[in-house]
Structure formats: structure tokens, C-alpha cells
Amino acid sequence: MPDFWIAIFSSSLLSGVVGALIAGAFGLRGKRNDYVNDYFKTIIKRRLEAYERLEQLINALKLTVLDDDQRPYHQVFSNEATWTEVYKLFLDSTSHPLWLSSEVFSKTRELNIMFLKASHDKRDLIEFGKSNYPPIAELREEVERVHAKDMLNLHNVEHFLKQKKEQRSGFASFDPRG
Template sequence: MEILALVLSSSLASAVISTVLGGMISGWLKRIDYADEYYRQVLQRRIEAYELLEAEIGILKQSCLADDGKAYHLIFAYGINSFYDLQKGLMAVMAKSLWLSDELQDIVVSINRELLDASFIAQDDEELVNVGKEKYQKIASLRHQLEQRFSHDIGALHQIKYFLKKKAKSKHEFSLFEINSHVNS
């Protein structure tokens, strides 16, 4: 009888321990799966934002020389409506800026400010080209910074924990863009 009691109690203890350990391991694995799925979702959103930005960079890379020898980005030559389309694209990128690095976000904001400024100055297609000539160096410099930062970020896009920690500590604030001084009366 003692042997039977011993076997039953050790079997019962073994079953209890197996169940408890199995439950703990199962819970641990579910938490890992949850975290992995969360990181996959964050990565996917980051990829979507960077894809939008990549298209805008491609548009900003196209430049030409005018008859007077001054350079300007072609987006200034396609007319005001196409220019507004570029701005809409940048606004779409800015709407997803939560998924961009702070450094990249700052450059996108700077380019957008230059383009907004141009849109408030130019009243027709000819003025738009002239404004494009005036802003060529500034926009070209910002676009270069944008490409460099974009390339840097792409190499670290998968580092989700680092990105989230950095975003949590971010003090990024948008400053207002004053348009009153730019609007023609």
C-alpha cells in the first residue's frame, strides 16, 4: 500500500508540477509572440512611411537649368497644381511622421516649410519657376540631408526597441509657420 501511495503521490506531484510549469512556459511564449507581432506591426508602419517619403525624394531629385543658367527643381516647372500635389505628398509623409526618426522628421518639416513658403510667394507658373531658382540651393541641401538620413535610417529600420525608446524620450515639437508676411495684399 505504501508503494502505491508513494507512486500515486509522486505521479500527482509530477502532474501538478508539469501543469504549472507548462502554464508558465505557455504564458511566456504567448507574451513573446505578442511582442513579436507588435514589433512586426510597428516595422510595417515604419516601412509604409519610408515608402511614401522615398517617392517624394525621387520627385525632388529632378533638376534642370533655365535659359539664364540658374538651376531649379523640375517640380517648380510643372505648374502650380503639380507643385501642390508634391506638397500633398509631403503632408501625407508628415501625417505618418510618428514612424520616422526625429532627425528625418525635422528635415521633412524644413523642406515642407520651404515649399509652403514658395507656394505663398508664387501666384502663377512663371513666378513659381523664379521662386524655385531662388530656393534651389536651400532645397537641394535639405534634399541631400534627407537622402543621407533616409539611407541611415533604412539600415536601422528593424531596430524597433531602440526606435521606440528614442521616440518615448523625444521632445519633438512643431513650431508654427507664419504666413502673414508671405501673403501678397
């Protein structure tokens, strides 16, 4: 009879150990998945914040006014105060390039370089705005298009991180005078 009890206790003990190992493995896997999900949520949150800043810049560049000669220009060129504000928006929207896609950052940088040309000494902001109205409007639309395209895939964190890993960075010089 004692062998009978030993067999029952040992099979119960073995079942308990196996059950605990299985439960532990599933628990660890669940915790790891929770960690990855929290990490992805953080990345998405940071990206959303960066894209919201970019959206503010896009919206600021949509307002157009007509001068007395009936030539359009973007309102940001109407005076130094609005010019300063748009540059604050540029700084805010491009100060976190890690969270923007390479395409969005590149288009925003092109727009920034175009605006730097207006930052030269002896500038006439309104004249610059009038003479550059079409290219600025077109580039703003391109930024808005790639912004919207990115918003469709914002949830795909793995793809975004893979693109960032493969991205080549480097310094690109430019001449603000032309």
C-alpha cells in the same frame, strides 16, 4: 502494500502537476514573446510605409530642369500641377510623424517650411525654384541621408520607441515670407 501504491500515485501526481506548471509557464512565455514579436512587426510595417512615402517625396525632388537662361530648378516648380502633386507628397509623407524618427521628421519639416515660402501670393514658382535650387537640393540630400540612416536601424523597435518616449514636442512658429 497499499502504502507502496499511495507513494507511487502521489509521486506521479506531483510530477504531473509540476510538469504541467512548467509547461504552462513556458507556453505563456512563448505566447507573450509571440505577442511582442507581432507588435514589433506591426511597428516596423507602419514605419516602412511611412518611409516609402518619404522616398517618393525625395525622388520627386531629384528631377532638375534647366530654364532658357541655363539656371537649374527642381521640376516641381515648373507648373501648378506638379507643385500641387509635390504638396500631396509632402502631406502624405508627413501625415504620419509617429512612425518617422525625430531627425527625419525635423528635416522634412524644414524642407516643407522652405516650400511654404513659394506658396505666397504673387509667386513665380520657376523663379523661386531657381533662386532656391542649392538650399533645396542640400536639404533634400540631408533628408535622404537621415532616411538611409534610419533604414539601417529600422529593426531596432525598442530603441525607436525609447527615443519617441524621450522626444519633446512642441509648436514651432515660422514666417513663410522669409
